[in-house]
Amino acid sequence: MTEPLIAVQHLGISFPNHPVFKDLNFDIQRGDFLTVIGENGVGKTTLIRALLGLVKPTTGQIKYYPSRKATKIGYVPQFRNLDQEYPLTIEDFVGLNVRGWLPWLSKAEHQQVNTALSVTNVKKIKQRPLGMASGGEKQRAYLAQAIVEAPQLLILDESTASLDNEMKYELLDLVQNLNQTSGITVLFITHDLPLAQKYAKHYLALRPGQQQFGAMAGMSIEQLKEASDV
Numbered sequence: 162m163t164e165p166l167i168a169v170q171h172l173g174i175s176f177p178n179h180p181v182f183k184d185l186n187f188d189i190q191r192g193d194f195l196t197v198i199g200e201n202g203v204g205k206t207t208l209i210r211a212l213l214g215l216v217k218p219t220t221g222q223i224k225y226y227p228s229r230k231a232t233k234i235g236y237v238p239q240f241r242n243l244d245q246e247y248p249l250t251i252e253d254f255v256g257l258n259v260r261g262w263l264p265w266l267s268k269a270e271h272q273q274v275n276t277a278l279s280v281t282n283v284k285k286i287k288q289r290p291l292g293m294a295s296g297g298e299k300q301r302a303y304l305a306q307a308i309v310e311a312p313q314l315l316i317l318d319e320s321t322a323s324l325d326n327e328m329k330y331e332l333l334d335l336v337q338n339l340n341q342t343s344g345i346t347v348l349f350i351t352h353d354l355p356l357a358q359k360y361a362k363h364y365l366a367l368r369p370g371q372q373q374f375g376a377m378a379g380m381s382i383e384q385l386k387e388a389s390d391v
């Protein structure tokens with residue numbers, strides 16, 4: 162068995178008077194496309210926050226290989242419609258995530274931004290103010306910002322919710338392409354079972370006090386529904 166990117170071992174998280182997880186166990190393998198499904202309030206966001214180190218496990222642990230520091234994580238939030246007045250261009254917005262120590266970007270950093278703009282298909286409109294872009298373009302700009310530093314793990318946090326069908330598939334086609342060509346590991350949180358079934362290699366179905374983890378191949382929508390209660 163090869164070493165995973167992340168191993169979640171006997172994870173328990175409790176808020177005062179509210180246990181969210183008890184003994185949650187799964188591995189995220191390098192290059193995997195894992196979907197996390199489950200009803201509202203079951204703990205999907207809490208799990209992401211724990212993976213990002215923003216919530217401390219009450220019990221158990223999250224292990225990163227080789228280390229948390231070496232595991233860069235990119236994050237694409239749920240689609241939010243920005244104000245039309247939002248002034249940054251798409252290129253500037255993507256550049257915000259490049260952590261150079263100069264106040265301006267070096268040539269290599271510009272190249273990094275250009276690559277991210279290219280692979281997410283927003284290079285042609287990089288001078289457009291982000292506030293004026295369409296919903297799908299905005300979400301692709303968020304994706305570009307999330308991958309500009311070449312993370313090992315890309316988290317999509319209900320990023321397709323409130324996009325129309327065509328834009329959902331367009332975004333996930335891009336993510337699948339990144340997963341297949343650059344080997345980036347994907348964690349996709351969603352309520353959209355057909356989308357999860359089409360793109361994910363593994364699934365983690367969360368239900369209160371229960372978990373089911375497995376390969377997506379051969380799973381029907383009905384089986385996913387049953388496992389996740391969505």
Ligand SMILES: Nc1ncnc2c1ncn2[C@@H]1O[C@H](COP(=O)(O)OP(=O)(O)OP(=O)(O)O)[C@@H](O)[C@H]1O
Binds near residue numbers: 177201202203204206
């Ligand atoms: N900081 C906190 N303090 C107390 N309770 C919290 C806190 N954060 C989350 N919870 C509770 O923990 C449970 C899990 O919340 P979480 O946001 O992780 O669910 P979710 O599966 O992401 O839901 P949704 O699909 O609605 O976004 C909920 O009952 C929520 O109210």
